[in-house]
Amino acid sequence: MATSELILALEKRVRALGHDDPIYIADTIKSVLKNDEKISLNEAMNRFEELMDSVSRRELHLYSDSFPDLKYESIVLREFRAYPNFDSIANTLKDQFSSRGKGFGKMVPRPIDFAGFAKLSEEKIDKKTVFFTVLFWIVLYSLILYFI
């Protein structure tokens, strides 16, 4: 007979997964312990994880190649099971960090030089306008200075 400490540890783990139904908890613990009297905590938990893995795969129909950690991730994925495109949602979640093959636009600082200046061609100063505007301000300044 397994110790009460072990049973309590298993119960806590089942409850942590969100199961509150005592019958479900008891059945799960029973199927993990299999009347094994000298089972260690380590072994019991291994069996429990195997059980969770097989239940999850049966339930979610996801392959182990893409979802090697399904025993841990299934609790999250179950929330999306009701959607018709569940497979695609699961894969998208799993594939969060893929740049979809087109990433890597690395930003490399460019040296600051004169080459870019030519591109600002539309902003070249027009000499005639400079002359007249400068002349205008000179006249205006002079008038102000004269009258003050």
Added chain:
Amino acid sequence: MRKIEFNTYTFRLFTFWGFVNLLSGYGTLIYFEFLSFRQFDWIDGLLLFTFSFLFLHLSYGASIALFGFIQYFKGGDPYRCKIDVNDLRSISLETVPVAVVIPIFNENTLEVYERISKMFSAIKLSKEGNSFDFFILSDSNQIHVWIEEELEYINLIKETQGWGRIFYRRRKSNTNGKSGNISDFCRRYGKNYRYMIVLDADSFMTPENMILISKKMEAEPTVGILQTNPQIYKSNTKFQKIFELSQKLYSEYYLTGASYWQMNSSSFWGHNAIIRLEPFIDHCALPKLPKLGALGGKILSHDTIEAALIRRAGYSVQFTTDLAGSFEEYPPTWIESLKRDQRWCQGNLQHFWFLGARELNFQSKISILLGIFSYLSSMLWLLFIILSLILYLDDLRFFRLAFNSKEFEIIFKQFYLGKAIQLQSITLSLLFAPKILAFAIEFIHPIRISNSRFKLAKFFIQETFLSFLMAPTNMFMYVQFVIYTLLGKKVIWRHQNRESATSIPLKTAIENFKLPFFSGVLLSIFLYRIEFQLFLWISPIWLSWLLSPFLAMLTSSNIKTPELALRKKRKEISPRNALKLVLTDPYIFGIHLFMIRERLLEKEKSKDSLRKLCEKLLKVGPKALSNKEILRILYSKSSLLFFHDLFWKTYPKDRDSYWNETYPVI
């Protein structure tokens, strides 16, 4: 948008800056006459030099407002970046991928996600935004914030059905802050998108706005960055409300005036803007600055420089005031606003290096210079006040010795004070005339602020009085920021509760404003004892310093209860229980596994050391590990799996008591 021709470009630059110089030249001339009333010595020279810069800055502010008013009365700048729904109707965004990126750093997760949820849901409904993807780019380094972000992300995508369209990514190390975060996005996902709409954590943009600016970018292939004018929203405190209304009342004139001379090199504020990604990736990587204490190394404030760099690449930076659906929050209190200013201060001062980069264009450099000067001018202002005090006392002694009391009265009041009053009048006109004009326009045609005319007048008086009272304290604080930045130090702020429904306690306000407060006390006593007239003349300065804590406290009070986030928390995550939850709670652990990238190149040696850390963490508890070590565990998939496994395969008596705690209350 009409193409800017050579003559227009030159004409605008010379007209605008000619006018600025005319104004500042005139003020400086009057001041010179005032100073030359008696002998012109070195103090006078220094004063005139300081004054000329300050008055130039003041003239610039008044001129942009004036040019803005002229454009307003003309019916708008013909060269402005005009966004017209009808013009853009034919443009399709079906095949135009747009990324909406939201860099976040230890923010209020529920609030940020609520905004994202609203924006995404609306854009999904719009039918034109099918090519828009959202990226939450987290740099949060507090474990409980990070875990909450992940947990709520799953809620968010479930609620909005946003899988494959809303992405969450947290960087392992937040190198180069926000600009590094954006750069990291560009490196990983940039090539998948043509445009990137950058939002701050507190930004909100309507889908119509996002669609229109994207269409505008499609229509104008030479535009590199298009900046919108975000309106301040969600104002809960008096401080926020005042700035919200003043922005509504004045900002359009100032921004239109600035666009008049900036033309293709308008302002970029780093958020609520759309960026053409290809040239941005190719040309806008920020160079590392030469080493020079706090002014060298990594660039802290990136927006102005990125705008200058994309301009250098031949693309324009445009600014639009045509759209009303762009929003941002304003700091809730004066203290929070100053904290932000401190960050900007160091960032802006660093930009001086770029003034020497010869290939950046004139407008970009002037924008950089203005950014630097907005903080540096405080130093000049303080210097100017100190020198003026010395000169005034010196002059007073001279007059009293040189003339008998009757002559002194006549000469001092008629000539000396006459010039001083003339100068004061010009300065005050430049400061207040734009505000009065904006107020008058709104009073006659109320369109910006939908309040009654009485309320508008009340607000105008309040705002003018407050800004008058706050300016000398801001100067004081900016001087402190500049000095601290140059010394490589940081001003330490006392903690305050940002989400508190009540105002800042007086004790906290005094702690934060103790320097200006005690300086105000000392200055007022000093001036009262040496010269009563001076005591009165300088009263706006010492009164502002003296009243600063009270002003901070009064303006922080709530005018309405802050809106509570509608989203419900899945689990209460606190700094205390976050680590336990992420490593042991199967649901949160499962989510975290999805969010951690598999590191195939993780070395066996590193895995071994992490395993040892995990064992220590379980036996001795989090206190045995440094924050860095804990972050290492949380970022390694192999160690996460190892710990989770170890936790469940260890009896509670063999673990540290931390792991057996029931979820502690925050």
